[in-house]
Amino acid sequence: MSEKQPPITVEQFRETAARIETQVARVIVGQQAIVRHVLIGLIAGGHILLEGVPGLGKTMLVRTLADALDLHFSRIQFTPDLMPADIVGTDILEEDDRGNRTFRFQQGPIFANLVLADEINRATPKTQSALLEAMQEQRVTVSKTTYTLPSPFLVLATQNPIEMEGTYPLPEAQLDRFTFKLNVHFPAADELAEILNRTTRQSEPKASQAADGDTILAMGELARGVAIASHVNEYAVRLLLATHPDNEHAPAAVKRFVRYGASPRGAQAMILGAKISVLLGGRYNISFEDLQAMAFPALRHRIILNFEGEAEGITTDDVIGEIVKRVTP
Numbered sequence: 001m002s003e004k005q006p007p008i009t010v011e012q013f014r015e016t017a018a019r020i021e022t023q024v025a026r027v028i029v030g031q032q033a034i035v036r037h038v039l040i041g042l043i044a045g046g047h048i049l050l051e052g053v054p055g056l057g058k059t060m061l062v063r064t065l066a067d068a069l070d071l072h073f074s075r076i077q078f079t080p081d082l083m084p085a086d087i088v089g090t091d092i093l094e095e096d097d098r099g100n101r102t103f104r105f106q107q108g109p110i111f112a113n114l115v116l117a118d119e120i121n122r123a124t125p126k127t128q129s130a131l132l133e134a135m136q137e138q139r140v141t142v143s144k145t146t147y148t149l150p151s152p153f154l155v156l157a158t159q160n161p162i163e164m165e166g167t168y169p170l171p172e173a174q175l176d177r178f179t180f181k182l183n184v185h186f187p188a189a190d191e192l193a194e195i196l197n198r199t200t201r202q203s204e205p206k207a208s209q210a211a212d213g214d215t216i217l218a219m220g221e222l223a224r225g226v227a228i229a230s231h232v233n234e235y236a237v238r239l240l241l242a243t244h245p246d247n248e249h250a251p252a253a254v255k256r257f258v259r260y261g262a263s264p265r266g267a268q269a270m271i272l273g274a275k276i277s278v279l280l281g282g283r284y285n286i287s288f289e290d291l292q293a294m295a296f297p298a299l300r301h302r303i304i305l306n307f308e309g310e311a312e313g314i315t316t317d318d319v320i321g322e323i324v325k326r327v328t329p
Contacts, residue, residue: 008218013279016219017043019210023068026205028061029198030191036280037182037273037297038065038156043219044272046179047135047155049120049301058158058184062116065156067207069216072150074112078123084130088140089147105142110134113150113213117157121168128174131155135177152213172260172304179269181301183317219276226275228286233271235329236291240267242323243303251326253319257309262302269298288329295320 008016017039024035034050038061041048050058059075066073076087089108095101109115110131120128134140138149157178159170175181187195198205241247244261245254254261274290300316309319 008215008222010222010279010284013219013222014282016211016215017280020065020068023207023210024061024064027064027198027207029194030187031061031184034182034184035061037180040273040276040280041180042069042152042154042216043223043276044179044269045152045154045217045220046269046272047157047177049157049159049175049178049181050184051159051161051181052184053161053186059116059118062114062156062158064207066114068210069114070209070212071113071152073114073116074109075116075118076109077118078120078127080122080124082123082127084127085142087127087130088134088142091143105145105147107147108140110140111147111149113152113154115153115155117155119160120157121159121170123168125168125171128168128170132174132177135174152217175301176263176265178301179265180273180297182297183300223272223276223279226279226284226286228271228275231329232286232288232291235288235327236267236270238327239270239291239295239323240264240299242327243299243319249327251322253314253322257305257312257314258303258319259306259309260304262299266299266302270294273298292324295324 020039021032021035025032028035038048038050042065050061052058063073063075065071076082085108087108087110089106089111091103092106093101094104117131134149134153135155138151138153139146140149141147155178238249240262242250243254243258243266244250245258247254247261250258250261270291271286271294273294274286277290277294278284278286296317299320303316303319305314305316305319
């Protein structure tokens with residue numbers, strides 16, 4: 001965060017978030033819950049995975065956020081022939097006027113504040129893994145040299161449902177790097193009519209700047225300072241442990257349908273998301289209901305179903321719903 005950026009107040013936090021959501025709503029029709037969760041993820045400094053069939057505005061949402069925050073934006077279209085060097089960059093050989101040859105690092109599109117990884121699961125696992133170091137440590141290593149990425153650094157990835165043609169499942173280690181996974185649903189009839197109205201005119205609406213990167217970092221610092229009661233923190237632990245089939249307190253659905261439970265990052269995402277959520281709602285204390293609401297986006301991609309669960313059409317949201325119901329505060 002820049003030294004010129006002073007700490008912000010809770011009221012400034014809410015006003016800034018409201019301005020961002022207002023600007024996004026000028027372009028994106030409906031999807032208020034998706035926009036709110038993406039904003040929470042951005043403030044948390046986490047990465048977001050958006051899943052939905054093509055054409056639902058996932059890419060447009062990310063572009064609109066970049067406009068509203070005036071961040072350096074970069075888009076990577078993931079395809080089966082995309083290579084890791086196409087993402088992180090590579091050393092190129094240059095020759096000067098005297099004929100001397102030297103290697104110079106050519107930065108890849110990962111060197112941006114807001115990186116859109118479009119259709120991330122259309123690339124091979126080898127290429128997908130090129131994002132791991134960047135997402136976890138905000139740096140990349142090329143030819144034994146490490147380069148630091150700009151701050152803030154956020155990856156928003158779009159993913160097509162795995163049942164569609166030409167998709168590869170994301171490695172579990174990479175899925176775990178995403179703070180939230182959000183399911184983007186098809187718009188309702190009235191929303192679809194408004195989408196057509198906005199997008200078939202001579203000029204389409206565009207978001208104006210509502211904040212900047214330093215402000216987002218300051219909002220994240222403020223949110224991390226929100227206190228959490230010990231018994232609420234302990235409830236987050238019990239929710240996470242209940243995702244593991246070998247835990248004695250796991251619900252029957254978990255023991256029957258889950259192969260692997262969520263990692264500690266799942267609990268971190270729940271708590272940090274809840275801290276930001278209560279500030280957005282004008283409150284200062286985290287309730288059990290706040291953690292329950294954050295359990296779905298924070299855990300749905302971190303729970304791995306077994307063969308029986310997949311064969312019976314069970315979703316991870318079904319499992320999380322059972323956990324929330326059975327694990328009492």
